[in-house]
Amino acid sequence: MIRILLAEDHIMVRAGLRALLERAKEITIIGEASNGQEAITMAADLKPDVLVMDIMMPRLNGIQAAEQIRSMKLPVHILLLSMYSDAGLVHQALQSGVKGYVLKTSVSEELLWGIHAVSRGETYLSSVISSIVTENTLHPNTAQTANLLDVLSPREKEILQLIAEENTSGEIGKILYISEKTVKKHRTNLMEKLHVRNLAGLVRLAIKYGLIDKNW
CATH class of the missing domain: 3.40.50.2300 (Response regulator)
Structure with missing residues (x-):
């Protein structure tokens, strides 16, 4: 069975x-x-x-x-x-x-x-x-298989997905049992690592690399 x-x-x-x-x-x-x-x-x-x-x-x-x-x-x-x-x-x-x-x-x-x-x-x-x-x-295509999110830790990917799902920093903190200040620090690190300037840029990357549904 x-x-x-x-x-x-x-x-x-x-x-x-x-x-x-x-x-x-x-x-x-x-x-x-x-x-x-x-x-x-x-x-x-x-x-x-x-x-x-x-x-x-x-x-x-x-x-x-x-x-x-x-x-x-x-x-x-x-x-x-x-x-x-x-x-x-x-x-x-x-x-x-x-x-x-x-x-x-x-x-x-x-x-x-x-x-x-x-x-x-x-x-x-x-x-x-x-x-x-x-x-x-x-016929390997490095552009196709490269994933920018590989530079992120598992916790950073988790927070990126939660951001893309429209959770606030306070809500993410409650979900992950961490402080809102820690969430905001992770968010700043995410923008630096992924070379984006705002939350909209983070969301676009989350969709592009399959963290959330493309029809979101």
């Missing part, structure tokens, strides 16, 4: 995914998370075989959550669900230790195939994604 933790912030989408997975007799859902931070906490507590996680979630996105799970050395394989086949996002996901990347447009039997593959420690990519990775390997 493959034990699954499901992380998706949209309730209706999560319910649909649960219904799909529960039809497979060899799969059991042991928990549901609604944001990236919750997914990390539940993965540590429940130790699922596979974490099926939306790439775009509040608090921490799927890639950030995957990076933290890898740093914690949790024994869980991660499969990301995404609306986007952007080569940059795929590259970030694979670099973060993700084993599977499945497009939401093709979620059905392919998700089940992906879960079985990553539960065995194998890598599984949607066919479109596999083509992109192959093409990028054969």
Whole structure:
């Protein structure tokens, strides 16, 4: 039996995914998370075989959550669900230790195939994604795969996402249990590191590099 933790912030989408997975007799859902931070906490507590996680979630996105799970050395394989086949996002996901990347447009039997593959420690990519990775390997484009946010620490990425989600410095402080003054210092450091002059510039970069949904 493959034990699954499901992380998706949209309730209706999560319910649909649960219904799909529960039809497979060899799969059991042991928990549901609604944001990236919750997914990390539940993965540590429940130790699922596979974490099926939306790439775009509040608090921490799927890639950030995957990076933290890898740093914690949790024994869980991660499969990301995404609306986007952007080569940059795929590259970030694979670099973060993700084993599977499945497009939401093709979620059905392919998700089940992906879960079985990553539960065995194998890598599984949607066919479109596999083509992109192959093409990028054969014809590398450094401009496409370079990520300006690589200069940031995990905490700085977390704060950048929270800023882009329209949280004030005070609200971010409460979420992260740090002072508002510390948040403002991080914000200043972010602008210096990313070479932007204001919050709008930070938000544009958060969208560009996939910290929040492009349709935000």
